[in-house]
Amino acid sequence: MRNHLRTFVLLAALTALFVGAGYMIGGPSGMLIAFGLAAAMNLVSYWNADKIVLSMYRAREVDPASPEPLLRNYLSDVFELSDRAGLPRPRVYVIDQDQPNAFATGRDPSHAAVAATRGLLQMLDRREIRGVMAHELAHVKNRDTLTMTITATIAGAISALANFAFFFGGRDEEGRPAGMVGAIVVAILGPIAAALVQMAISRHREYEADAEGAAISGDPGALASALQKIEAYAKGGYFNPDAERNPATAHMFIVNPLARRGDSLFSTHPATANRVEALMALTGSGLGGRGTAVPTTRRGPWS
Template sequence: MLYQQIARNKRKTILVMAGFFILVAVIGAAIGYLFAGTTVGGIIIAAIVAVIYMSVMIGQSTEVVMNMNNAHEIHSASEAPELWHVVEDMAMVAQVPMPRVFIIDDPSPNAFATGNNPEHAAVAATSGLLQMMNREELEGVMGHEMSHVKNYDIRLQTIALALSAAIAALVNFAGNFWWFGGRRSDNDDSPSGIFAIVGSILLIILAPLAASIAQMALSRNREYLADAGSVELTRNPQGLISALTKLKSADPMAKVAPSSSALYISDPELNAKHHPFAHLFDTHPPLDQRIARLKKM
């Protein structure tokens, strides 16, 4: 069950990331068609913008994300002994370098990992998590986060965030260019030409929504994978089951950057308070479903 779940979620991740890159290319083609009459030029521009955004985000992801979430770094075990030693143990079991460790002063229990690769990774835990979880539960949570590091989820989420930002920038450019008179003057008045133009405009309008849904789908798939990875590292599904059960009754975090919500182990804005008909827009799978999968292991 464990290894089947890991393999299944890895396949889903490949599909989602491929969809992301296709979406960027299609948006570029639509912009190129509308404003220059050529799709190739638009695709090239979109690719350049995406690469720039990814390069900036991958190079500075840890500092950017930690500053956004008001996290402060601890540099030795003396500052938070249990957290430091649990992270150290999970990193050793996962066979990855010891990540940088941060604490967020917030009474809501939560945690996340970020960075561009295992060699430059960082994990953060809220003060509420450290107060609420016992050693076994904390190991389950940190095993989850270390699985994100080991599986390169931290890089995938960084790339997804960069691609979403690139799509938003392209759409913003297209909107400004259109309203300030940059629309093509030689548009085809035939039904097929009008249909193509209208379709391109609709595509550009809906692109940010599609990018957000793709980013959320990626996050949901990787959460299931990291849960399974935590069990693989700790050999103790009950630790994470107990931790997730406690998260179900936790209050949302007081302050959190919406763009980094997908990084946390539990949705920091909603926690377990998901809307029953809005799972498409959830950044995390419902905690009950995650617990049910762990119990099947």
């Protein structure tokens, strides 16, 4: 019930931002147009946001008959973990990106999908991959995926609307052109406000998904080790070009795929060190002696 309430509040806030930006651009008529667009986007996003996000990252569904043991193990582990969590088995995707990362999407557990980059499958060991996928299944179980996916769609639309305002100018209360000042206000404050709403819920949900994922896998140390490795590889120069082109989707990933930031107001994720500390409090046994050292040079393309 709490997650449903947060979802409603988030969508209402993002819709209000979109409508407010429409008013600044086009006065009352712009507000009505923006409201109609927001309503249409909410409807389309509910049914198709997962497909939109997966297509942004050119994700491809894993074939159970794949000749690659890596993909077969990945699929098998996701199915086993979803069974353990009492969830319907999700669709499983792989993204051809070097940067190790993963996300979950879908409007409900019966229509869920999880996606991992090939970098994650290659750079982490099987125990750590299971920890990551348990975290993503926790988002599915907690019904976070609808909120996270729709947020990405609407936040991206607000940014686009703000860019439109920058080029075409805003309106004052009488519907007259307000000039460049109004446009700049919308262009700057619109995306920031959308990001703040997004962060306020996203960061809290990451801690919840870490704890629930640890319960699903029964191995908090595996997820802690995976988070440290993903962070280290990202700092070592492994970038996600698709995420850079679609920054409104950054909050969906287990670790921020964009610029590295700490646990600050403008982070879409809590600091990795804080997440690891919370996970270690659940196990009390460290990482079981497994190291997390990783290389800092880029490897070549996958075969």
